[in-house]
Amino acid sequence: MPQQEAIFAGGCFWCTEAVFGQLNGVSSVESGYIGGQTVDPTYKDVCGGRTGHAEAIRIAFDAEIISYADLLEIFFATHDPTQLNRQGNDVGTQYRSAIFPLNDEQKADAEAGILNAATDWPAPIVTSIEGPATWYPAEDYHQEYWEGEGQRNPYCLAVIPPKLAKLKKGFAERLAKSG
Template sequence: MAQIILGGGCFWCTEAAYKQLNGVEKVVSGYAGGHTENPTYREVCNGDTGHAEVIKIEYDEEKISLEKILEFFFKIHDPTTKDREGPDVGSQYRSIILYNSEQQKKEIEAFIEKIRKDYQDEIVTELRPLEKFYRAEEKHQDYFEKNPDDAYCTMHAQPKVDKAREFN
């Protein structure tokens, strides 16, 4: 299994969407990209940890490529808005990709360069090596599945889930 760590706003939304994609085997919500060890949701939301809400995606490369995963990532969030996605504002909601190898980094850079012309504004997605991924608390795992009628999920996660179903 290959893996990639992505952050594009609230992890409830991105986790729910990526779980719909053929070839994605596992998605875990968590925190990465910051300086605090073992951060909690509350600490991350306060914005003092440097971490972003992210998802760890494990995928079968024979069924879905990294390019397809990235293509979907750039479809379901705005990579040109710094520290914001929809109603969520703060560095914890920033657009970020954390890579596992130099080869993966090169593939991501090439992909971003290829799509750059599709955006009027500059792509502000942060690209950096993964140092440590911290799994979010259990109540945040599968949040959309557990709370489909939650107003936030209905307004923000469901449209991304719908895009994922169309993307397949």
């Protein structure tokens, strides 16, 4: 089966990229912007909250190893889908929880994923299903951020390790073998 793609927005893209890059069957995770009206937005534009874009990740994956439904389950478990237009201290529509399905099957899976996640959270799920929309890759310095600069960034050190701990605790069988 050829590679498939998924696009999720779950707050800071450095944080979501770090999570999904750990998974078996995921060949790449690209940080970027989606869902806004500005053509070719920059990080500064998006962080200003006026473009309408969300910080998001585009995941390339092998559906024979990990399914879109599996990715959705991990997405809902590793960010807070009950926070409207924020994740933790990151506030604004650019940090919204959103799914950008690339076809009708993904849209149906996203709708089911929201219903399934609702049983795991004490507050209502506010994750939106959006699209179609144009994808804009983030600047090069944002790509694989956790693996480089992120492990020296105090923000990342506070936010990413707890997400990775949730991933390891709940989805150990899905993690890529390292080394």
